[in-house]
Amino acid sequence: MLKNLQLDRPIAFIDIETTGHNPYSGRIVELSILRISPDGSEEYKSHRINPGIPIPEEATAIHGITDADVAEEPPFRQYARGIRDFLEGCDVSGFNVINFDLPCLEAEFARSSVDFSREGRYLIDSMVIFHQREPRNLQAAYLKYCGKEMENAHNAKEDARVSSEILDGQLDMYQDLPRDAAGLCTLCYKVEKSHIDAEGKFIWVENEAVCNFGKHKGRLLKDIAVNYPDYLEWIARSDFPVDVKKMAVKALEGEFPEPPEPLQPTEGEL
Known part of the structure:
Protein backbone atom coordinates (compact mmCIF):
# COMPACT_ATOMS: atom_id res chain seq x y z
CA MET A 1 0.00 0.00 0.00
CA TYR A 189 7.56 14.79 -17.02
CA LYS A 190 8.68 18.08 -18.52
CA VAL A 191 7.61 18.85 -22.09
CA GLU A 192 8.68 21.99 -23.93
CA LYS A 193 5.70 24.12 -24.94
CA SER A 194 7.02 24.31 -28.49
CA HIS A 195 7.08 20.52 -28.86
CA ILE A 196 4.28 18.97 -30.89
CA ASP A 197 5.32 15.43 -29.97
CA ALA A 198 6.84 14.29 -26.67
CA GLU A 199 10.44 14.23 -27.96
CA GLY A 200 10.30 17.43 -30.02
CA LYS A 201 10.87 15.80 -33.42
CA PHE A 202 8.38 18.39 -34.68
CA ILE A 203 7.94 21.81 -33.09
CA TRP A 204 5.84 24.94 -33.45
CA VAL A 205 7.50 27.92 -35.17
CA GLU A 206 5.21 30.91 -35.74
CA ASN A 207 2.21 28.58 -35.41
CA GLU A 208 3.49 26.24 -38.12
CA ALA A 209 4.58 22.62 -37.61
CA VAL A 210 8.29 22.38 -38.41
CA CYS A 211 10.63 19.39 -38.61
CA ASN A 212 13.26 19.59 -35.85
CA PHE A 213 15.63 16.77 -36.85
CA GLY A 214 17.42 15.14 -39.77
CA LYS A 215 18.01 16.41 -43.28
CA HIS A 216 14.76 18.39 -43.35
CA LYS A 217 15.31 20.15 -40.03
CA GLY A 218 13.77 23.63 -40.20
CA ARG A 219 11.40 22.72 -43.05
CA LEU A 220 7.62 23.06 -42.71
CA LEU A 221 5.77 19.77 -42.25
CA LYS A 222 3.34 20.84 -45.00
CA ASP A 223 6.28 21.40 -47.37
CA ILE A 224 7.71 17.97 -46.58
CA ALA A 225 4.33 16.33 -47.19
CA VAL A 226 4.03 17.91 -50.64
CA ASN A 227 7.63 17.81 -51.88
CA TYR A 228 9.32 15.06 -49.86
CA PRO A 229 6.61 12.50 -49.01
CA ASP A 230 9.18 9.68 -49.06
CA TYR A 231 10.70 11.20 -45.91
CA LEU A 232 7.39 10.93 -44.06
CA GLU A 233 6.91 7.41 -45.41
CA TRP A 234 10.33 6.52 -43.99
CA ILE A 235 9.33 7.94 -40.59
CA ALA A 236 6.05 5.99 -40.65
CA ARG A 237 7.78 2.62 -41.19
CA SER A 238 10.85 3.22 -39.00
CA ASP A 239 11.52 2.98 -35.26
CA PHE A 240 10.16 6.35 -34.14
CA PRO A 241 7.81 7.14 -31.24
CA VAL A 242 4.18 6.30 -31.95
CA ASP A 243 3.04 9.95 -31.87
CA VAL A 244 5.71 10.92 -34.44
CA LYS A 245 4.72 8.08 -36.77
CA LYS A 246 1.03 9.00 -36.50
CA MET A 247 1.84 12.62 -37.34
CA ALA A 248 3.76 11.50 -40.44
CA VAL A 249 0.87 9.30 -41.62
CA LYS A 250 -1.69 12.06 -41.09
CA ALA A 251 0.50 14.59 -42.91
CA LEU A 252 0.67 12.24 -45.91
CA GLU A 253 -3.14 12.24 -45.83
CA GLY A 254 -3.23 16.04 -45.78
CA GLU A 255 -4.03 16.37 -42.08
CA PHE A 256 -1.76 18.60 -39.99
CA PRO A 257 -1.62 19.43 -36.27
CA GLU A 258 -3.37 22.54 -35.01
CA PRO A 259 -1.43 24.75 -32.57
CA PRO A 260 -3.23 25.08 -29.23
CA GLU A 261 -2.17 28.72 -28.98
CA PRO A 262 0.43 31.07 -30.52
CA LEU A 263 3.85 29.75 -29.52
CA GLN A 264 7.46 30.78 -29.99
CA PRO A 265 10.28 28.24 -30.42
CA THR A 266 12.36 27.41 -27.36
CA GLU A 267 15.77 29.09 -27.31
CA GLY A 268 18.34 26.81 -28.88
CA GLU A 269 15.87 24.91 -31.06
CA LEU A 270 16.38 25.17 -34.80
Whole structure:
Protein backbone atom coordinates (compact mmCIF):
# COMPACT_ATOMS: atom_id res chain seq x y z
CA MET A 1 0.00 0.00 0.00
CA LEU A 2 1.18 3.54 -0.77
CA LYS A 3 1.41 5.41 2.52
CA ASN A 4 2.72 8.76 1.27
CA LEU A 5 0.99 9.40 -2.05
CA GLN A 6 -2.49 10.90 -2.20
CA LEU A 7 -4.49 9.20 -4.95
CA ASP A 8 -7.59 10.60 -6.60
CA ARG A 9 -7.69 7.76 -9.13
CA PRO A 10 -5.82 4.48 -9.67
CA ILE A 11 -2.12 4.44 -10.44
CA ALA A 12 -0.44 1.66 -12.43
CA PHE A 13 3.18 0.67 -11.74
CA ILE A 14 4.57 -0.88 -14.92
CA ASP A 15 7.68 -2.95 -15.54
CA ILE A 16 8.64 -4.51 -18.85
CA GLU A 17 11.39 -6.89 -19.96
CA THR A 18 12.21 -6.80 -23.68
CA THR A 19 14.38 -8.10 -26.49
CA GLY A 20 16.50 -4.95 -26.59
CA HIS A 21 17.29 -1.49 -25.28
CA ASN A 22 15.42 0.47 -27.98
CA PRO A 23 11.83 0.93 -26.74
CA TYR A 24 10.53 1.44 -30.28
CA SER A 25 12.05 -1.67 -31.89
CA GLY A 26 12.33 -3.98 -28.87
CA ARG A 27 9.58 -6.51 -28.23
CA ILE A 28 8.06 -7.29 -24.84
CA VAL A 29 8.85 -10.71 -23.35
CA GLU A 30 7.44 -10.05 -19.88
CA LEU A 31 5.01 -7.44 -18.60
CA SER A 32 3.75 -6.79 -15.09
CA ILE A 33 1.38 -4.09 -13.90
CA LEU A 34 0.54 -3.34 -10.29
CA ARG A 35 -2.65 -1.26 -10.13
CA ILE A 36 -3.27 0.52 -6.83
CA SER A 37 -6.63 2.22 -6.24
CA PRO A 38 -7.34 5.21 -3.97
CA ASP A 39 -8.84 2.84 -1.38
CA GLY A 40 -5.50 1.00 -1.18
CA SER A 41 -6.66 -2.13 -2.97
CA GLU A 42 -4.12 -3.73 -5.31
CA GLU A 43 -4.45 -5.81 -8.46
CA TYR A 44 -1.72 -7.44 -10.54
CA LYS A 45 -1.63 -8.30 -14.21
CA SER A 46 1.47 -10.23 -15.28
CA HIS A 47 2.26 -12.01 -18.55
CA ARG A 48 5.09 -13.79 -20.30
CA ILE A 49 4.84 -12.91 -23.99
CA ASN A 50 6.17 -14.45 -27.19
CA PRO A 51 7.93 -11.51 -28.91
CA GLY A 52 7.78 -13.09 -32.36
CA ILE A 53 11.53 -12.58 -32.82
CA PRO A 54 14.60 -14.26 -31.28
CA ILE A 55 15.65 -12.95 -27.87
CA PRO A 56 19.30 -11.82 -28.11
CA GLU A 57 21.76 -13.44 -25.72
CA GLU A 58 22.62 -10.06 -24.22
CA ALA A 59 18.95 -9.50 -23.34
CA THR A 60 18.64 -12.97 -21.79
CA ALA A 61 21.77 -12.22 -19.75
CA ILE A 62 19.88 -9.32 -18.15
CA HIS A 63 16.41 -10.75 -17.47
CA GLY A 64 17.03 -14.49 -17.77
CA ILE A 65 14.20 -15.12 -20.25
CA THR A 66 15.06 -17.38 -23.20
CA ASP A 67 13.32 -18.21 -26.47
CA ALA A 68 12.28 -21.55 -24.96
CA ASP A 69 10.68 -19.80 -21.98
CA VAL A 70 8.22 -17.92 -24.20
CA ALA A 71 7.89 -20.31 -27.15
CA GLU A 72 4.40 -21.40 -26.11
CA GLU A 73 3.24 -18.01 -24.80
CA PRO A 74 0.71 -15.85 -26.70
CA PRO A 75 1.86 -12.76 -28.63
CA PHE A 76 1.22 -9.29 -27.24
CA ARG A 77 -1.74 -8.68 -29.53
CA GLN A 78 -3.75 -11.34 -27.67
CA TYR A 79 -3.34 -9.39 -24.43
CA ALA A 80 -3.44 -5.87 -25.89
CA ARG A 81 -7.09 -4.98 -25.32
CA GLY A 82 -7.14 -6.49 -21.84
CA ILE A 83 -4.03 -4.52 -20.87
CA ARG A 84 -5.47 -1.32 -22.36
CA ASP A 85 -8.68 -1.83 -20.37
CA PHE A 86 -6.70 -2.60 -17.19
CA LEU A 87 -4.92 0.75 -17.58
CA GLU A 88 -8.13 2.69 -18.26
CA GLY A 89 -8.39 5.71 -15.96
CA CYS A 90 -4.96 5.10 -14.43
CA ASP A 91 -2.01 7.38 -13.94
CA VAL A 92 1.28 5.64 -14.76
CA SER A 93 4.42 5.13 -12.71
CA GLY A 94 7.52 2.97 -12.70
CA PHE A 95 11.31 3.08 -12.70
CA ASN A 96 12.38 4.61 -16.06
CA VAL A 97 8.79 4.29 -17.21
CA ILE A 98 8.74 7.59 -19.17
CA ASN A 99 11.73 6.85 -21.40
CA PHE A 100 11.47 3.07 -21.69
CA ASP A 101 8.50 1.06 -20.40
CA LEU A 102 5.75 3.41 -21.61
CA PRO A 103 7.19 4.04 -25.12
CA CYS A 104 7.73 0.28 -25.52
CA LEU A 105 4.15 -0.41 -24.46
CA GLU A 106 2.83 2.30 -26.80
CA ALA A 107 4.76 0.76 -29.70
CA GLU A 108 3.31 -2.69 -28.96
CA PHE A 109 -0.22 -1.25 -28.80
CA ALA A 110 0.35 0.42 -32.17
CA ARG A 111 1.56 -2.85 -33.74
CA SER A 112 -1.58 -4.51 -32.39
CA SER A 113 -3.85 -1.74 -33.78
CA VAL A 114 -5.14 -0.98 -30.28
CA ASP A 115 -5.64 2.69 -29.41
CA PHE A 116 -3.83 3.84 -26.28
CA SER A 117 -2.78 7.32 -25.22
CA ARG A 118 -0.71 8.79 -22.44
CA GLU A 119 -2.78 11.96 -22.71
CA GLY A 120 -4.86 12.72 -19.65
CA ARG A 121 -2.62 10.62 -17.41
CA TYR A 122 -0.11 11.80 -14.83
CA LEU A 123 3.29 10.18 -15.48
CA ILE A 124 5.48 9.66 -12.42
CA ASP A 125 8.97 8.22 -12.83
CA SER A 126 10.74 7.23 -9.62
CA MET A 127 14.02 7.02 -11.57
CA VAL A 128 13.77 10.72 -12.43
CA ILE A 129 13.32 11.57 -8.75
CA PHE A 130 16.08 9.14 -7.80
CA HIS A 131 18.57 10.55 -10.32
CA GLN A 132 17.77 14.07 -9.19
CA ARG A 133 18.56 13.10 -5.61
CA GLU A 134 20.84 10.03 -5.82
CA PRO A 135 22.18 9.03 -9.28
CA ARG A 136 22.10 5.21 -8.93
CA ASN A 137 20.24 2.14 -10.25
CA LEU A 138 17.10 0.24 -9.21
CA GLN A 139 18.88 -1.99 -6.68
CA ALA A 140 20.55 0.99 -5.00
CA ALA A 141 17.27 2.90 -4.95
CA TYR A 142 15.53 -0.02 -3.25
CA LEU A 143 18.28 -0.26 -0.62
CA LYS A 144 18.31 3.50 0.01
CA TYR A 145 14.57 4.16 0.19
CA CYS A 146 13.29 0.84 1.49
CA GLY A 147 16.28 -0.59 3.36
CA LYS A 148 16.00 -3.86 1.42
CA GLU A 149 18.16 -5.90 -0.94
CA MET A 150 16.61 -7.03 -4.22
CA GLU A 151 16.44 -10.81 -4.46
CA ASN A 152 15.18 -11.19 -8.02
CA ALA A 153 16.20 -8.23 -10.17
CA HIS A 154 14.85 -8.10 -13.74
CA ASN A 155 11.84 -10.17 -12.87
CA ALA A 156 9.03 -7.92 -14.10
CA LYS A 157 6.59 -8.70 -11.29
CA GLU A 158 9.26 -8.14 -8.64
CA ASP A 159 10.50 -4.95 -10.33
CA ALA A 160 6.97 -3.51 -10.53
CA ARG A 161 6.50 -4.16 -6.80
CA VAL A 162 9.93 -2.68 -6.01
CA SER A 163 9.23 0.46 -8.07
CA SER A 164 6.03 1.08 -6.08
CA GLU A 165 7.93 0.72 -2.80
CA ILE A 166 10.70 3.03 -4.03
CA LEU A 167 8.25 5.82 -4.89
CA ASP A 168 6.59 5.45 -1.52
CA GLY A 169 9.99 5.52 0.19
CA GLN A 170 11.01 8.64 -1.72
CA LEU A 171 7.86 10.43 -0.60
CA ASP A 172 8.59 9.41 2.98
CA MET A 173 12.22 10.58 2.83
CA TYR A 174 11.72 13.83 0.90
CA GLN A 175 8.92 15.62 2.68
CA ASP A 176 9.13 18.57 0.25
CA LEU A 177 8.01 16.39 -2.67
CA PRO A 178 4.40 16.83 -3.85
CA ARG A 179 1.92 14.46 -2.24
CA ASP A 180 -0.28 14.10 -5.32
CA ALA A 181 0.09 12.58 -8.77
CA ALA A 182 -0.31 15.93 -10.58
CA GLY A 183 2.54 17.52 -8.65
CA LEU A 184 4.86 14.56 -9.13
CA CYS A 185 4.06 14.47 -12.84
CA THR A 186 5.12 18.12 -13.13
CA LEU A 187 8.43 17.19 -11.50
CA CYS A 188 9.05 14.07 -13.62
CA TYR A 189 7.56 14.79 -17.02
CA LYS A 190 8.68 18.08 -18.52
CA VAL A 191 7.61 18.85 -22.09
CA GLU A 192 8.68 21.99 -23.93
CA LYS A 193 5.70 24.12 -24.94
CA SER A 194 7.02 24.31 -28.49
CA HIS A 195 7.08 20.52 -28.86
CA ILE A 196 4.28 18.97 -30.89
CA ASP A 197 5.32 15.43 -29.97
CA ALA A 198 6.84 14.29 -26.67
CA GLU A 199 10.44 14.23 -27.96
CA GLY A 200 10.30 17.43 -30.02
CA LYS A 201 10.87 15.80 -33.42
CA PHE A 202 8.38 18.39 -34.68
CA ILE A 203 7.94 21.81 -33.09
CA TRP A 204 5.84 24.94 -33.45
CA VAL A 205 7.50 27.92 -35.17
CA GLU A 206 5.21 30.91 -35.74
CA ASN A 207 2.21 28.58 -35.41
CA GLU A 208 3.49 26.24 -38.12
CA ALA A 209 4.58 22.62 -37.61
CA VAL A 210 8.29 22.38 -38.41
CA CYS A 211 10.63 19.39 -38.61
CA ASN A 212 13.26 19.59 -35.85
CA PHE A 213 15.63 16.77 -36.85
CA GLY A 214 17.42 15.14 -39.77
CA LYS A 215 18.01 16.41 -43.28
CA HIS A 216 14.76 18.39 -43.35
CA LYS A 217 15.31 20.15 -40.03
CA GLY A 218 13.77 23.63 -40.20
CA ARG A 219 11.40 22.72 -43.05
CA LEU A 220 7.62 23.06 -42.71
CA LEU A 221 5.77 19.77 -42.25
CA LYS A 222 3.34 20.84 -45.00
CA ASP A 223 6.28 21.40 -47.37
CA ILE A 224 7.71 17.97 -46.58
CA ALA A 225 4.33 16.33 -47.19
CA VAL A 226 4.03 17.91 -50.64
CA ASN A 227 7.63 17.81 -51.88
CA TYR A 228 9.32 15.06 -49.86
CA PRO A 229 6.61 12.50 -49.01
CA ASP A 230 9.18 9.68 -49.06
CA TYR A 231 10.70 11.20 -45.91
CA LEU A 232 7.39 10.93 -44.06
CA GLU A 233 6.91 7.41 -45.41
CA TRP A 234 10.33 6.52 -43.99
CA ILE A 235 9.33 7.94 -40.59
CA ALA A 236 6.05 5.99 -40.65
CA ARG A 237 7.78 2.62 -41.19
CA SER A 238 10.85 3.22 -39.00
CA ASP A 239 11.52 2.98 -35.26
CA PHE A 240 10.16 6.35 -34.14
CA PRO A 241 7.81 7.14 -31.24
CA VAL A 242 4.18 6.30 -31.95
CA ASP A 243 3.04 9.95 -31.87
CA VAL A 244 5.71 10.92 -34.44
CA LYS A 245 4.72 8.08 -36.77
CA LYS A 246 1.03 9.00 -36.50
CA MET A 247 1.84 12.62 -37.34
CA ALA A 248 3.76 11.50 -40.44
CA VAL A 249 0.87 9.30 -41.62
CA LYS A 250 -1.69 12.06 -41.09
CA ALA A 251 0.50 14.59 -42.91
CA LEU A 252 0.67 12.24 -45.91
CA GLU A 253 -3.14 12.24 -45.83
CA GLY A 254 -3.23 16.04 -45.78
CA GLU A 255 -4.03 16.37 -42.08
CA PHE A 256 -1.76 18.60 -39.99
CA PRO A 257 -1.62 19.43 -36.27
CA GLU A 258 -3.37 22.54 -35.01
CA PRO A 259 -1.43 24.75 -32.57
CA PRO A 260 -3.23 25.08 -29.23
CA GLU A 261 -2.17 28.72 -28.98
CA PRO A 262 0.43 31.07 -30.52
CA LEU A 263 3.85 29.75 -29.52
CA GLN A 264 7.46 30.78 -29.99
CA PRO A 265 10.28 28.24 -30.42
CA THR A 266 12.36 27.41 -27.36
CA GLU A 267 15.77 29.09 -27.31
CA GLY A 268 18.34 26.81 -28.88
CA GLU A 269 15.87 24.91 -31.06
CA LEU A 270 16.38 25.17 -34.80
